[in-house]
Amino acid sequence: MAQPAVSGTAQWLLAAASDIAARVDVLFFSLLALTGAVAIAIFVLMIVFSVRYRAGSRVDRSNPPTNVRWLELGWTFTPLAIFLGIFVWAAVVYARFYTPAPDAMAIFIVGKQWMWKAEHANGRREIDELHLPAGQPVRLILSTEDVIHSFFVPAFRIKQDAVPGRYTSISFTPTREGEYWLHCAEYCGTDHARMGGRVVVMAPAAFAQWLERGNSNPSLAARGFELFRRNGCSGCHAAGSSVHAPDLAGVYGRVVHLADGRSVVADEGYLRDSILLPKRDVVAGYQPIMPSFQGQLDEGELAALISFLKENK
Amino acid sequence: MSYLSEGYSLRSWLTTHDHKRIGVLYMVAITAFFFLGGAAAALMRLELATPAGDVVSAETYNKLFTIHGVIMVWFFLIPSIPSVLGNFLVPLMIGARDMAFPRLNLASWYIYVLGGLFTVAALVAGGVDTGWTFYTPYSTTFSDTNVILVIVGVFVTGFSSILTGLNIVVTVHKLRAPGLTWFRLPLFVWANYATSLILLLATPVLAMTLALVALERLFHIGIFDPALGGDPLLFQHLFWFYSHPAVYIMVLPAMGVASEIIPCFARRPVFGYRFMAYAILGIASLGFLVWGHHMFVSGQSMYAGIVFSMLSFLVAIPSAIKVFNWTATLYKGSIVFGAPMLYALGFVGLFTIGGLTGLFLASLALDVHLTDTYFVIAHFHYIMVGGSVMAYLGGIHFWWPKICGRMYPEMLGRIAALTIFFGFNLTFFPQYLLGWLGMPRRYHEYPPEFQLLNLFSSAGAAVLAVGYFLPLAYLGWSLFFGKTASSNPWQATGLEWQTASPPPQHNFEQEPSVERGPYQYSVRSNEYGSQVR
């Protein structure tokens, strides 16, 4: 397993290497201060009361209160207000994980027992490593070939399960150059603890060089185009086809009206389902005649096809 | 003639209908499982003392953490207080002769043992490596270990939980002594009542969910396995719908124990009795609405996450109220630091830390980083071990004279309590740091920079083990050589103390008639007022 070149001394503070890490840390340390203060206050009171009111001590014990309405209501509603404040703050930061920047670079990540595979848009592939440019928003599109895995980079404060049968995604911007641990965080069998590696954040220029160097693969979109023809997709979906099939030019990101009345945005998940489970979301005005490609395309080929469709305007 | 001398043969124990004997039968059984689950933990901490995976293989480690979770959750924590102390004490505390359905009570114990046998069989047959959470499709399709055998064990034991819950609910509704209105009940009864509602309503969902996993494994149908058209998140929703309320099954009775011990050893009534009772009911009901907080990064929608996060913050409020009230109960008390009180105060402190760290996990953005790390492990062990186990031990010590008519050795009791408290913190506090720094859970090998914290944790586990063996030893010793106990050695106010230690088989010579509320302690002359005339 590839290991990051992390310095040998114990790191008591975890590196914050993404834009969102900084925000998570502010929330974390604020909550730590708040809960720490509350815990200390309670412990101090318990200790003070225990000492002061120990059996045999001479202090005033007259009229021990059994309820004090204003106090009880106070310590019910004050924490409530504070908790709701924390909830809102955390929810707002959370929403950012799922709101990609418009220029976010999409990278397909596939987990399988027991390794991580990544494929960049230009076709460069990695195993148990992920190279990223600093300052560039990234959107990871995760899938798995077998069981649930979870892509966890502590330094970025990101974690997202890869769930079989669907895409999941998470967005962030790496901000600090360096090498960071990558772990699988959802138990996935025997070598779960060995399923990891490193994420390498590079300066943009260095990254661009790295991306080109050593890549002999065609780009994802090019490969996707090849697959689109070879698997017969263009036979039905091309403009001049005799088969009545939806035109896929510019489909990505479009609102699609389905036969059952719903409207959905054609994202990666929709495209994936259309290929593997075509009878699930049939487009309004079309018959459910598209065959399923379940079992015929692996995750890499799906990623290529979808990349092609995203660029096919 | 006490209930213990009604018969000395094994047969008289195995065919008893007496709720007190059944409580003791449960106590013996869960103690055995506690040490079995603890042995698994000891091996795990031994492995984790060094970063390399060199003590056991990866497969073995995965089986160890699975069996540790399965045993500790279903065969120790869930039955511990309700089936041992609840069975023994609830009828006594409400002035009844026995539970509503004594034969069902005995049946529940046999069902528990049967389920336990299936689980031990799975262990002997080579173990299971799915984790106690059985996530699909790993458990349905990929694991080649004895999944179905363990599922049968847990499924069967679930019925034991359901029957215990049913008995307690009907008993509390129907068998209260004259004058014992709901708001004169001790909080221990409230706590076990609310717990029993959860036992009744949540456990069947687990049973069906695990049955579906077994069916999927056998027949490859496609419920949870996406390769066959199923949905792994469906499993998670169904599983956590039970398993989150389950944690309240594990902690509410512990809160009930604390609420009995603290007023007694502080010699004053509990502060805010009504809010305490309402908080118990609040925790039980809100606990059913928060299961999705185990799934914030699972692929569940962001909006679902937001709703579950808010509800999770709400459920923290009644728990906070209880901590404040226990603290306030110390104010103007006259406090004696007997072993039960040390356990109870330890419970309050450690539950406070565990509960506060729950706020971190309820916070969506923080949970993304912290979930599936050692932070979560530390959080739930603070509540379940620092909380529930300490309360269970406190309750065992507090009611020991009532159960067997003997006193335990007080000095040893205090030493054990302090050893456990110290060992516990040394074991689990470093795990918060490990989690924050990014050590995932269910790892038998880890990045070398985490070694120091892991070493502290493993050292703590050794201390904790000593702490747990101490009560096993001196409580066993006290059965034969302990000082004989009076009917009310603690000068406590509950109805259970108004009868002999140990009680006669039918509990009370005369049915009590209740005139006042609970906790009629008075500090002035170290007196107490009984609830009965």
Add this chain to the structure above:
Amino acid sequence: MSTAARSDNALFGMWAFLATEVLFFGPLFFGYVHARLAQPDAFVSGSHHMHIVLGTLNTAILMTSSLTMALAVGAARKGGPPGRWLGLTALFGLVFLGIKAAEWVMEFGEAAGAAGGEARFYFLYYAMTGLHAVHLVIGLGVVAWLWRHAKRFDAAYHTPVEAGGLYWHFVDVVWLFLYPMFYLLERYSA
């Protein structure tokens, strides 16, 4: 404890037990909703393959058995022997099971060859009606036991008959949900 108090407790216990049964069936109902929302067409198609005449007949039979069970409880309350009504209840229950078994056999071929959404429909059909049948068999056991001990019951004491009645009606009510869920999907459209 008086007989009346004991009877109260037993019936309360039966209600509590039935609550657990609702939650035992719950995950299957939830799974049905989840699967049907995902693949509504497959469910409609599966439903059209069900034998609606047999299913409707069975529903009538089971509802009639609830009537005879209620009459048994009524008879017991009045002190008269409930045996006759219990016997009829058991008979109707047996007929229901027979028809159900025949349906299962007839549908098995279709079910075994189904894929995707239809496979999930058939799984839920067999699982839910199967679980229901298990409960019905247990109910038959209860009714048989009551019938055998019918002489024990009189106007003052007939709690087991009442409790058995509650259980039987519960099993009937579950079927009243299963019938439309599996047999009646979009039967009315052209």
